[in-house]
Amino acid sequence: xxxxxxxxxxxxxxxxxxxxxxxxxxxxxxxxxxxxxxxxxxxxxxxxxxxxxxxxxxxxxxxxxxxxxxxxxxxxxxxxxxxxxxxxxxxxxxxxxxxxxxxxxxxxxxxxxxxx
Amino acid sequence: xxxxxxxxxxxxxxxxxxxxxxxxxxxxxxxxxxxxxxxxxxxxxxxxxxxxxxxxxxxxxxxxxxxxxxxxxxxxxxxxxxxxxxxxxxxxxxxxxxxxxxxxxxxxxxx
Numbered sequence: 001x002x003x004x005x006x007x008x009x010x011x012x013x014x015x016x017x018x019x020x021x022x023x024x025x026x027x028x029x030x031x032x033x034x035x036x037x038x039x040x041x042x043x044x045x046x047x048x049x050x051x052x053x054x055x056x057x058x059x060x061x062x063x064x065x066x067x068x069x070x071x072x073x074x075x076x077x078x079x080x081x082x083x084x085x086x087x088x089x090x091x092x093x094x095x096x097x098x099x100x101x102x103x104x105x106x107x108x109x110x111x112x113x114x115x116x
Numbered sequence: 117x118x119x120x121x122x123x124x125x126x127x128x129x130x131x132x133x134x135x136x137x138x139x140x141x142x143x144x145x146x147x148x149x150x151x152x153x154x155x156x157x158x159x160x161x162x163x164x165x166x167x168x169x170x171x172x173x174x175x176x177x178x179x180x181x182x183x184x185x186x187x188x189x190x191x192x193x194x195x196x197x198x199x200x201x202x203x204x205x206x207x208x209x210x211x212x213x214x215x216x217x218x219x220x221x222x223x224x225x226x227x
């Protein structure tokens with residue numbers, strides 16, 4: 001009964017390849033996010049979707065393309081992978097308008113991407 | 117976005133109370149103060165959120181002075197399993213839930 005799940009947990013690939021990371025939430029939330037945590041452990045938001053519509057798009061190379069087929073899924077596709085893309089990618093979800101817990105986001109376990 | 121400053125690391129012992137203070141001098145009227153906890157190899161987990169004065173839940177207490185330029189997360193009687201990184205965030209109410217994480221405070225609880 002995992003709330004936010006991501007696949008795969010680990011991803012090792014060569015530079016130049018294209019890869020996807022999948023995320024699913026079973027919490028009934030209307031908003032989903034992708035974050036990147038680099039080697040220095042800084043966690044930065046990349047994208048956010050609310051009801052399948054993009055609402056946050058930080059300065060992220062257009063090699064990164066999120067896709068939300070429905071409210072429960074937000075996948076991340078990365079083209080032409082580079083060494084600097086190596087990081088842990090976290091998916092998260094939330095329900096906007098929860099009052100005192102408005103900023104409570106539920107994070108997945110992360111996907112560790114290693115680009116060789 | 118209001119910038120936050122918190123200690124890089126803190127050590128404590130089992131059973132002690134841990135207090136982590138976060139500075140956010142340019143917090144805006146509509147900003148909330150939110151704390152997250154991250155264990156190694158896991159995603160962050162929401163701990164507590166407040167706007168002013170004191171908020172308490174089953175995990176922690178959050179103390180916010182009247183000027184709201186700082187806040188203190190208090191973890192009562194920590195155990196080894198409380199070893200984690202604790203992030204202080206200042207979040208605008210209408211930010212579309214955009215969370216901006218800083219460096220966090222690495223808390224090490226020793227036996």
